Amino acid sequence: MIGYVTLGTNDLARAATFYDAIAAELGTKRMMEFDGFIAWGSLEGEAAGIGLTKPFDGNPATVGNGVMVALEAKDKDQVHRLYEIALANGGTCDGPPGPRGDEGFYAGYFRDPDGNKLNAFIMG
Numbered sequence: 001m002i003g004y005v006t007l008g009t010n011d012l013a014r015a016a017t018f019y020d021a022i023a024a025e026l027g028t029k030r031m032m033e034f035d036g037f038i039a040w041g042s043l044e045g046e047a048a049g050i051g052l053t054k055p056f057d058g059n060p061a062t063v064g065n066g067v068m069v070a071l072e073a074k075d076k077d078q079v080h081r082l083y084e085i086a087l088a089n090g091g092t093c094d095g096p097p098g099p100r101g102d103e104g105f106y107a108g109y110f111r112d113p114d115g116n117k118l119n120a121f122i123m124g
Contacts, residue, residue, distance in 0.1 A: 001111025004041065005069050006051035007116045012036060015052050018089040018112050021052075025078065025085055047072075049086065062116040072122045076106055082120035083108035095119075 007099040009021060011016040016038055032039040041106055050069065054059025055061050073079045079097045087093060090113040097108030097120075107121035 004039065004049040004051055006053060007069070007112070008055050009052050009112075009114045009115065010054070010056060010061050012038065012052065014090060014113050017071050018086070020119075021085045021089045022071070022082060025082055028071075033112040045053070053118060061114055063111075063117070068109075068117040068119060070107075071118060071120045073078060075122060077104065079106060079108050079120045079122060083110055086110040086112070086118070089113075 020030070021037070025040045028041055028047075029051050030038055031043050032051075033040050037051060037053040039049050039051040041047065041061055049093060073082060078096070083093075083097050087110065093109070093118055094111050095107075095109035097106070099106050104124040105121065106123075107119045109117065109119045
């Protein structure tokens, strides 16, 4: 259903380092790059992509309250690796990996260098 998600940044080079590392762990890479914009994912549309840009209106990028991008991991070990990769590349903890609820949902939460909230998760 979702084709891609775009997040704002105030420092594209710094944020690109963060997302390059996350994308590599997920087995994907940059699929599109222009001045002021980079997107990671697959041009074949295998999964939703993530775009990163400085806001078009020229104002500073800000974090959307209640907005989060969830990255589907293949197993619990990958949830942990993605969480650690995020922290090692300028991200911050927003909830360490672990079970959430009682329905088999397992996730680690983190923010990118601009404060955008993400998680890595598995179901079941």
